[in-house]
Amino acid sequence: MIEVEKKTRSAAIIGGGVIGGAWAARFLLNGWNVRLFDPDPEAERKMSEVLGNARRSLPMLYDRALPPEGALTHVATIAEAVADAAWVQESVPERLEIKHKAIAEIQDAIDPEAVIGSSTSGFKPSELQEGSTDPGQILVTHPFNPVYLLPLVEVVPSPATDPRATAWARWVLGSIGMHPLVVRQEIDAHIADRFLEAVWREALWLIKDGVATTEEIDDAIRYGFGLRWAQMGLFETYRVAGGEAGMRHFIGQFGPALKWPWTKLMDVPELTDDLVDAIADQSDAQSGHLSIRELERLRDENLVSILRALKGRGSAAGALIANHESTLPKEASPDAELLPSIDRTVPIDWTDYNGHMNESRFGQVFSDAADYVMVHVGADADYIARGLSYFTVDIRIRFLAEAKAGQRITVKSQVLQGEGKKLRLFHRILDADGAEMATGEQMLIHVSLEPRRACDPAPEVLAKVEALASAHAALPRPSDKELM
C-alpha cells in the first residue's frame, strides 16, 4: 500500500482513553510520531498517566534500548490529527453512530493511501464501512489492555477491505512489536472476546448461585489453567493432555462432557442490582486495599516478568519480543574506540529486596557485554552452532553505585588481552549521565563445545580478536586497583 521508506512513521490516534492512550504510547516508544485527538478536557493528563506507565514497563521487555521516542502532539481536530498519518487508530466510544461519524471525519482529511484501524471489540468491519466513501482503507485492529505490553491485536478485514490495507496493517503493527492475528472471516466480537464473554457468563452464574466469590474464581484461574494458557493456549495444552493417543483421543474423552448438565448454565443471568452489588462488594473485599494505580503497576510488573520468563525460553509471546528486539537499531562500533556493548533499561525482575538491581545482575550485564564483543569478532550464533564459543573463567566486579528498575544503563568495553585462547575484557557500566556504576574485569577462554575443552579460535575470529586488542592497546587502561 505505502512504501515504508517513503513514509514518515507518523500515526494519528483518534480517542485518547485507556485504549487510545496506550496505542499512542506503543507507537511513541517505538519511535513513531503521534498526533492525538480527544475532545476530553482531561485528555492531556490521562495521556501522560498512560505514557508514564508505558515508559516504565515497555522498555523493560527488551535487552536492548528502544529507538528514540517519537514526538507527541495533542491536536484540536481530527483533520489535523490525520493529515500526515500513515496509520490512523480509531478508539472512540463503542457506539456505531459515533464510530461512523469519526470515520467520516477521518476520511475527509486522510491520505488515500493510509489505513484506518478501529479498536472496536464488538463491531464487524463491514458495519464500520457502512456509508463510507472508501471502505477499502478500513479494518478492525482490536488490541488488548494494556496495549503497550500485550502483543495481541486482532486484524479483521471485511470482503470490502483492500488486501493492501491488511498487508500494511500487518507491517505497521509488527513494527511496533505486536502480534497481528488476521481473522479469516468477520464475526461479532472477533475471536478472543468470544472466549472472554463465555467465561464471564459462567462466572456471573457462579457468583449469583453462591458457588464462588470473585476472589475464588480468580484463584481457580491463576493457580491453574491461566498458567497453562499464558504459554500454550487451549489446543496445544490439550494435545499434551491427550498424550501419545493424540488429539482425536482427547476430543473423544472431553467431547461428551458437552452433553452433560454443565451446559444448563448457558442462559444469561439477569444483571440485577443484587448481582451487581455482590460482584462489586466481593471485588472490593478482594482488591480494595490497592488503588487502581497500584493494581496497574502490579499487573504491568507481573506482565513484564512473565513475558521476560517466556523470552528466556524463546516461547510464545517471549519469542515475539526476542524477534522484535533483533530489529532494534544497534550502534556501530569502530575498533579504534571502546565498544558500546550494552544500552538498555534495568528490568523489574532484576531487582531484589533491597529495592535495587541484584549484584548478580551486574554479572549479567557483563556477560551480555562479553556476548557483544564475541559477535563483534565473529563468534556469533552461527559460530556457536559450529561448536565453538568463549566461556568466562574468572571475573572481578567492583560495585560503585546502585541501579534501579527502569534506569537506562550503558556499557563501554575494552579488550585488554586477545591472544590464542585468551580474551581478557574490561567493562564500565555507566548511568544516563555517564557516571560509573560498576567495573568488571573478565577472563574468557575459547572452548570447543564437544567435547568441552579449551582450544584456539577459528583463524578469522582470532584475527579479529588480535586486531581489536591491538587497537584497544592505544586507549587508556584501567588502573591497578580496578584489576584483579
Next chain:
Amino acid sequence: MIEVEKKTRSAAIIGGGVIGGAWAARFLLNGWNVRLFDPDPEAERKMSEVLGNARRSLPMLYDRALPPEGALTHVATIAEAVADAAWVQESVPERLEIKHKAIAEIQDAIDPEAVIGSSTSGFKPSELQEGSTDPGQILVTHPFNPVYLLPLVEVVPSPATDPRATAWARWVLGSIGMHPLVVRQEIDAHIADRFLEAVWREALWLIKDGVATTEEIDDAIRYGFGLRWAQMGLFETYRVAGGEAGMRHFIGQFGPALKWPWTKLMDVPELTDDLVDAIADQSDAQSGHLSIRELERLRDENLVSILRALKGRGSAAGALIANHESTLPKEASPDAELLPSIDRTVPIDWTDYNGHMNESRFGQVFSDAADYVMVHVGADADYIARGLSYFTVDIRIRFLAEAKAGQRITVKSQVLQGEGKKLRLFHRILDADGAEMATGEQMLIHVSLEPRRACDPAPEVLAKVEALASAHAALPRPSDKELM
C-alpha cells in the same frame, strides 16, 4: 481429623495414569511415602516417566532443597495400598460405577480416620458417596495437569462430608505445596472446568465455521488474555480495566454485551467426523513437529519459568511457592564449621545459550549465600525493615566447572573478615559429589538504607559477626590464588 505429629506421611494413590502418577510424584518429592495401585501392566513404566518429569521440574521452583524423596511402592491390591495411608487419592477412570467400586474397596481396608480425595473432574462428591459405608471421609480433590507443577486443587465436600475431612484435606494439600480451593457448594464440574468447557465450546464453533484454526485460537489466548489470567484471573483484571470508575462501571459497560448476538453460539456443535478431523489435522500442523514428550518438557520449562517470575514479584502462584519454600527444612549450622549456606537445584531460567548456568547466576548463588550468612548473624528481614543491611562492593568469581539445569548444588561459606562495617566472605560451590564448581570472594559493607551510606552494624549483629569470624579463623583459609 488426624493429628499430624502422630501420622506417618504416607499416601495411597489408586490409579496411576497421567493424573494419578503426577499426584504420586508430588507427594514423593515432598517427602511422603507412596503406595501406588494400578492394574495396568505398564503402570511402573508410566509412573517412572511422570516421576522423571516431576523430579526435573518441581525442585526448580524453589530456591531451597525439597525434603528427601519419599519411598514409592507399587502394590498389587487396593487393600495393600491404603492400609497405612493418611491420605488416599483416587484417580480411576471417569465412570461412576468404576469410582463406586474403587471407593468400596478402599473403604474396606482404610483407617477410618483417613480421607479419600477423588480426582474426578465432573462428578459431585454426593454422587461418589452414594452407597458408601462412611460418606463422611469422601470428598473431591480435583487437580490440574501437570499436577506436580500446577498448584490449584478444587476441594469439594458434600453436606455429608465430615468437616474434619475437609480440614485435613486443606492441611495435606497445602503441605505438598498446593492451593486447596474449597468450593462452597457442590456443582457439576466444580469451578474451573466450567470455564474450560465454555471456552472449548466456543472454540469448536470457531473451527467448524472456519473463522480460526487451532493455532490461531491458541495465539489469541497466549498473546493476549492468557498472560493476564496467569497472574490476576478474571475479576481483578477487569477491576483494573474499569479504572477509577470501579467494578460497577465495568459491569455496566461489559454487561450489555451478553445480550448481543455473540450468544447465538451457545448451542453445542455436533462432533462430526469432519470436525474432529479438522481439529486433529490443524493440531498436527501446529504442533506435530514436536513429540508429546517434547511438548511436555516445553510446557514444564515454561511453567517453571512463569512461576519463578511470579515468585520474584511475590504475586499469585509465585507467592504460594515462596510460602511453601519457607516451610522447607534448613540445615542447622554451628559457628565452628563452614556455613551450609546454599542447598538447591539449578532452575531452567538460569541457563543460557551455551546450555549451562549463565555466569551471572554463580553471582546469584553467592548473593543468596551472603543472605544466608546475614540471617545467621541476625541481619534478617526484620533488620532490613529497620533500615540496615549489607551491600556487596567487590566480588571475584573463579569458574571451575559448568552447572546444568536440574543439578543439585550446595555452598559452604567462610567468614574471612568481620570487623566494623566490613564483612568479607569466601564461598565454594560444590556439586552432588562434593567437587568444586566455583569460588567467590565477596566484600560486603554494612549500610544504612536511609540515607544510603556506610555505617556500623547494630551491636548485637556486630557481636555475632565477630564471633563467627573468630570461629572461622581456626578453619583452613583459601589459597592466595583463590583471592583477589
